[in-house]
Amino acid sequence: MELIKWVLYSLVIFLVLVNGSFALYTPPESYLIACGSSQNITFQGHTYIPDSQHSSFVLKTGNSVVASSNSSSNAPFPFYQSARVFTEKASYRFEIRKEGRHWVRLYFSPLPKSSHDLTSASLTVVTDDFVLLSNFSFKKHKGSFMFKEYAINVTSDILVMTFIPSNGSVAFVNAIEVVSMPNELFADQALAVDPIAPFSGLSELAFETVYRVNMGGPLITAQNDTLGRTWVNDLKYLHMNSSVFNVSVNPSTIKYPEGVTPETAPNLVYATADTMGDANVNDQNFNITWVFPVDPNFSYFVRVHLCDIMSKSLNTLVFNLYINSDTALVSFDLSSITNDLSVAYFKDFVSNVSADSSTLTVSVGPDSMADLTNATMNGLEIMKISNALKSLDGLSSVDILLPSSSSKKNIVGIIVGSVVGALAAVALVGLCCCCLVGRKSKSSPQQGGHSWLPLPLYGNSLTLTKMSTTSQKSGTASCISLASSNLGRFFSFQEILDASNKFDEKLLLGVGGFGRVYKGTLEDGTNVAVKRGNPRSEQGLAEFRTEIEMLSKLRHRHLVSLIGYCDERSEMILVYEYMANGPLRSHLYGSDLPPLSWKQRLEICIGSARGLHYLHTGASQSIIHRDVKTTNILLDENFVAKVADFGLSKAGPALDQTHVSTAVKGSFGYLDPEYFRRQQLTEKSDVYSFGVVLMEVLCTRPALNPVLPREQVNIAEWAMSWQKKGMLEQIMDKNLVGKVNPASLKKFGETAEKCLAEYGVDRPSMGDVLWNLEYALQLQETSSALMEPEDNSTNHITGIQLTPLEHFDNSVSMIEGGNSCTDEDPEDVATSAVFSQLVNPRGR
Numbered sequence: 079m080e081l082i083k084w085v086l087y088s089l090v091i092f093l094v095l096v097n098g099s100f101a102l103y104t105p106p107e108s109y110l111i112a113c114g115s116s117q118n119i120t121f122q123g124h125t126y127i128p129d130s131q132h133s134s135f136v137l138k139t140g141n142s143v144v145a146s147s148n149s150s151s152n153a154p155f156p157f158y159q160s161a162r163v164f165t166e167k168a169s170y171r172f173e174i175r176k177e178g179r180h181w182v183r184l185y186f187s188p189l190p191k192s193s194h195d196l197t198s199a200s201l202t203v204v205t206d207d208f209v210l211l212s213n214f215s216f217k218k219h220k221g222s223f224m225f226k227e228y229a230i231n232v233t234s235d236i237l238v239m240t241f242i243p244s245n246g247s248v249a250f251v252n253a254i255e256v257v258s259m260p261n262e263l264f265a266d267q268a269l270a271v272d273p274i275a276p277f278s279g280l281s282e283l284a285f286e287t288v289y290r291v292n293m294g295g296p297l298i299t300a301q302n303d304t305l306g307r308t309w310v311n312d313l314k315y316l317h318m319n320s321s322v323f324n325v326s327v328n329p330s331t332i333k334y335p336e337g338v339t340p341e342t343a344p345n346l347v348y349a350t351a352d353t354m355g356d357a358n359v360n361d362q363n364f365n366i367t368w369v370f371p372v373d374p375n376f377s378y379f380v381r382v383h384l385c386d387i388m389s390k391s392l393n394t395l396v397f398n399l400y401i402n403s404d405t406a407l408v409s410f411d412l413s414s415i416t417n418d419l420s421v422a423y424f425k426d427f428v429s430n431v432s433a434d435s436s437t438l439t440v441s442v443g444p445d446s447m448a449d450l451t452n453a454t455m456n457g458l459e460i461m462k463i464s465n466a467l468k469s470l471d472g473l474s475s476v477d478i479l480l481p482s483s484s485s486k487k488n489i490v491g492i493i494v495g496s497v498v499g500a501l502a503a504v505a506l507v508g509l510c511c512c513c514l515v516g517r518k519s520k521s522s523p524q525q526g527g528h529s530w531l532p533l534p535l536y537g538n539s540l541t542l543t544k545m546s547t548t549s550q551k552s553g554t555a556s557c558i559s560l561a562s563s564n565l566g567r568f569f570s571f572q573e574i575l576d577a578s579n580k581f582d583e584k585l586l587l588g589v590g591g592f593g594r595v596y597k598g599t600l601e602d603g604t605n606v607a608v609k610r611g612n613p614r615s616e617q618g619l620a621e622f623r624t625e626i627e628m629l630s631k632l633r634h635r636h637l638v639s640l641i642g643y644c645d646e647r648s649e650m651i652l653v654y655e656y657m658a659n660g661p662l663r664s665h666l667y668g669s670d671l672p673p674l675s676w677k678q679r680l681e682i683c684i685g686s687a688r689g690l691h692y693l694h695t696g697a698s699q700s701i702i703h704r705d706v707k708t709t710n711i712l713l714d715e716n717f718v719a720k721v722a723d724f725g726l727s728k729a730g731p732a733l734d735q736t737h738v739s740t741a742v743k744g745s746f747g748y749l750d751p752e753y754f755r756r757q758q759l760t761e762k763s764d765v766y767s768f769g770v771v772l773m774e775v776l777c778t779r780p781a782l783n784p785v786l787p788r789e790q791v792n793i794a795e796w797a798m799s800w801q802k803k804g805m806l807e808q809i810m811d812k813n814l815v816g817k818v819n820p821a822s823l824k825k826f827g828e829t830a831e832k833c834l835a836e837y838g839v840d841r842p843s844m845g846d847v848l849w850n851l852e853y854a855l856q857l858q859e860t861s862s863a864l865m866e867p868e869d870n871s872t873n874h875i876t877g878i879q880l881t882p883l884e885h886f887d888n889s890v891s892m893i894e895g896g897n898s899c900t901d902e903d904p905e906d907v908a909t910s911a912v913f914s915q916l917v918n919p920r921g922r
């Protein structure tokens with residue numbers, strides 16, 4: 079690493095000497111990897127180091143082979159001599175010291191003569207959160223090589239890039255770059271053009287560069303761009319009816335005002351332009367239009383670079399800008415903003431390309447109000463924005479391609495752990511592999527049809543971070559088959575097919591990290607929820623196992639109970655009791671369901687607190703849920719709350735320990751800050767998440783809503799600030815105003831506040847929370863009993879019985895089924911769903 083730094087440093091010095099005109103940006107992080115190569119490769123002044131030699135990342139699992147070839151290729155980069163070929167899923171991981179946006183660049187060139195036919199490769203590439211390529215096939219690709227550039231905000235200290243071969247073929251890559259960029263380069267906000275409105279939340283989205291164009295100027299290669307970008311000439315994108323007049327000036331005359339730097343775009347970009355020329359001589363009235371073929375059904379980030387290098391005086395260049403025939407800038411007087419000529423300027427837009435269009439057009443044209451008819455364009459960057467499924471290619475999400483407890487989390491664990499831990503990890507992974515090998519020999523007769531699921535006798539042997547202490551114990555864990563344990567009823571696959579009408583999508587209740595959940599009806603008419611895990615996924619397997627183990631040990635009125643499972647034909651199917659009223663969240667916001675009364679809300683909170691209290695204290699070993707949120711609290715037909723989704727659950731600390739050290743899992747917005755900082759899990763992490771749930775119940779808004787002003791984005795921070803001022807009623811659900819007893823609200827607010835304490839030790843236990851919520855209910859009931867003496871609801875003072883209430887039976891308008899929420903927010907139910915609301919910020 080030191081050497082790499084040194085090389086980069088020398089390079090920087092060299093380039094500064096060569097081209098002293100601008101100060102270079104030095105990326106704090108720069109991984110340049112020549113995959114499968116046996117030697118360093120120098121390209122565009124940078125040294126790419128063989129992946130086998132790079133010390134900072136490890137190639138995880140997967141059979142990979144090296145392909146090399148001496149024959150030349152027409153690829154414009156020298157990586158055609160070698161490639162890393164993956165015959166099964168494999169990952170690179172990069173340690174990220176500085177979070178923020180990074181360039182991720184991938185080079186592909188199918189080597190002509192290698193052991194595998196790379197031209198028929200089918201590539202799927204995902205990072206922890208985003209799909210970069212999905213089933214990409216070179217056969218359909220026009221060129222013989224491919225270069226891809228992405229700008230991804232890495233928000234953890236590890237970036238994992240996974241290559242998945244699909245359709246029985248192989249995946250490969252020739253070179254990878256992961257290079258940090260200045261944080262200011264891409265702001266969170268831009269201007270949406272259809273209709274014109276501010277668009278925020280960009281920082282959570284991934285970009286793929288699709289076009290980067292230098293109007294009227296030459297090709298600018300990575301060497302001449304401080305951020306290693308390539309800018310191409312625009313001629314081939316010009317619409318045939320556009321006639322343009324190229325202007326250029328000496329690049330050194332370009333002035334960068336505050337907020338615009340050579341990192342925004344090199345002065346070579348601003349120093350050339352396409353203009354309409356001396357158009358005011360004739361009555362020329364036309365637009366200059368560029369047409370870019372793009373993938374339909376995506377939003378695009380469009381950055382225009384403008385610089386008035388042609389006017390003789392200020393305020394003489396006034397023009398309009400259109401994106402996809404939507405007006406983006408009207409009567410735009412460039413020099414009135416820059417206050418000078420030859421000043422670099424850029425502006426960002428977001429434009430949608432609908433599913434039935436495959437081009438994006440950008441035009442500039444004269445403004446009818448202007449004295450002089452002219453328009454200019456100096457540079458243009460077009461970046462595809464990841465869609466609601468966090469994909470830049472197609473309609474699969476990472477959760478589908480790489481289901482569930484994504485590898486990242488385990489890997490974070492490894493890195494967090496000590497070197498000793500890492501060594502132990504290798505040993506443990508070895509052991510796990512033994513189990514998995516056992517799994518592969520699917521047909522081994524003594525294990526019957528269920529051999530695919532090795533269940534260690536002692537639960538959490540996969541807890542990678544703890545392996546330094548637990549590995550010996552895990553080592554003795556034996557593999558048993560599900561069939562031999564008492565895990566509820568076994569369903570045949572046929573029974574499941576019948577119950578779910580062959581997984582009829584009309585019966586889909588939701589999509590989670592683990593897989594899809596369908597409504598089903600058993601032969602005897604019982605409604606059930608059928609959760610179908612994605613087969614062949616090891617991560618899913620771990621969670622499947624955890625969930626079965628946990629659930630089969632746990633029976634409680636406020637926990638969703640497992641009816642049975644099906645593991646025939648490599649399926650991982652769990653059958654649960656059906657919760658007719660679906661997730662709590664859909665009764666709070668994002669649907670048309672009638673608002674819940676304060677009493678109902680309290681009873682639901684009490685019920686779920688009771689379920690969590692039981693998890694923490696009821697079983698022989700304390701269990702931490704790890705993913706408490708409003709989509710994991712389900713309501714049955716009588717609005718009895720039950721806690722669901724134990725896929726992430728973990729056994730709590732043993733008596734002699736105070737915490738379980740573990741990789742961070744769970745949903746953003748609900749994550750205990752202490753857990754996040756220290757990777758130490760206690761029951762108090764659930765208490766924190768429950769505090770977020772309480773605030774959500776009160777304020778009926780999502781835990782995180784990046785569309786809101788900064789101080790309101792995170793409900794925990796925002797609601798706490800109001801609670802501390804004692805003004806919680808200001809932000810509570812409008813539907814509750816005047817209907818909540820102030821003492822009850824006060825108690826509730828205090829309880830939520832305690833749950834959200836910064837440090838776990840300061841938070842109450844679930845038992846205390848339960849007690850306080852019951853007290854809040856009591857306060858509400860006594861007050862309503864006083865106000866409405868005829869109401870005999872005082873029967874419910876304890877709030878514990880939760881018998882079906884007449885009150886609820888009246889709500890006939892409640893719709894059945896739980897999908898009203900998940901339909902609208904499919905991303906949110908994924909366990910890794912992060913900042914879900916911003917995916918469709920304009921939709922709200």
Ligand SMILES: *[C@@H]1O[C@H](CO)[C@@H](O)[C@H](O)[C@H]1NC(C)=O
Pocket residue numbers: 081082085116117118125127
């Ligand atoms: C590749 O470059 C690195 C860093 O400059 C150096 O340490 C290493 O020895 C080189 N390897 C080869 C095979 O030239």
Ligand SMILES: *[C@@H]1O[C@H](CO)[C@@H](O)[C@H](O)[C@H]1NC(C)=O
Pocket residue numbers: 178179231232233260261262264265280281282
């Ligand atoms: C990256 O995301 C984090 C939060 O997810 C945000 O705070 C940060 O500003 C983002 N960085 C950039 C450069 O967009």
Ligand SMILES: *[C@@H]1O[C@H](CO)[C@@H](O)[C@H](O)[C@H]1NC(C)=O
Pocket residue numbers: 363364365400402403404441443444
């Ligand atoms: C330029 O393009 C816009 C959007 O397509 C259109 O509304 C406008 O009339 C065009 N102007 C001229 C002069 O053709």
Ligand SMILES: *[C@@H]1O[C@H](CO)[C@@H](O)[C@H](O)[C@H]1NC(C)=O
Pocket residue numbers: 375433465466467473
């Ligand atoms: C467009 O993309 C959305 C997800 O972003 C997807 O739900 C929808 O089906 C897509 N439409 C078409 C026509 O591909």
